[in-house]
Amino acid sequence: MLIVHHLNVSQSERIVWLLEELELPYELCVYERDRVTQFALPELRSVHPLGSAPVLCDGDVVMAESGAIVEYVLARYGNGRLSVPVTSPQYPDYLYWLHYANASLMAQIGLNWIAAMVAGANSDSPVLPTLRQRLDRHLQMVEDRLSRSPYFAGSEFTAADIMMHFPFGTMKAFYNVGLDKLPNVKAWLARISDRRGYQRGMKAAGHEQDPALDWGATRSAF
Known part of the structure; x- marks a missing residue:
């Protein structure tokens, strides 16, 4: 097992x-x-x-x-589930977002988080706004992608969505990227929250409430 x-x-x-x-x-x-x-x-x-x-x-x-x-x-x-065949036109998107989640997005979020902690809340360091601008470029790219497709690899939910979820969900316990200007990301999170597999997974992982939907959604509780 x-x-x-x-x-x-x-x-x-x-x-x-x-x-x-x-x-x-x-x-x-x-x-x-x-x-x-x-x-x-x-x-x-x-x-x-x-x-x-x-x-x-x-x-x-x-x-x-x-x-x-x-x-x-x-x-x-997996037996083909939650992935995209290499022959599919959506395979490059699937592969990109699957790896982008940690290699680029979480790396940038982690850098912003650590810099903010080191600098302190009242810091006037020019590094912090520069890092925020870099993070905002990432967030806008994610938002633009979800404006063209309901999920990161296309019309179907895949493991790329599983990888991309953490930065906007549980990571808020450490660093909240902010979703006010990301309506497509919010809509994607809501679609994810309706999945029974997601609900079971988050419960098993120790969450009493949906870690991504405390921004005012009515479905914050499992």
């Missing part, structure tokens, strides 16, 4: 959600954050050297990195 090592309030919820969407059996091992540092507690390093989540165990396979795990699960157990 697949074993998911999951850190509360983290990107490892992607893997829980993916497995719920695919209706695959799995065992969930949950880890709490250190109350002071907010990092994972040291016992997770006994599973993977970096001590971060997610980690997927599948027999002798021990794999970290949420994007890699998503591709692994889909390739071995």
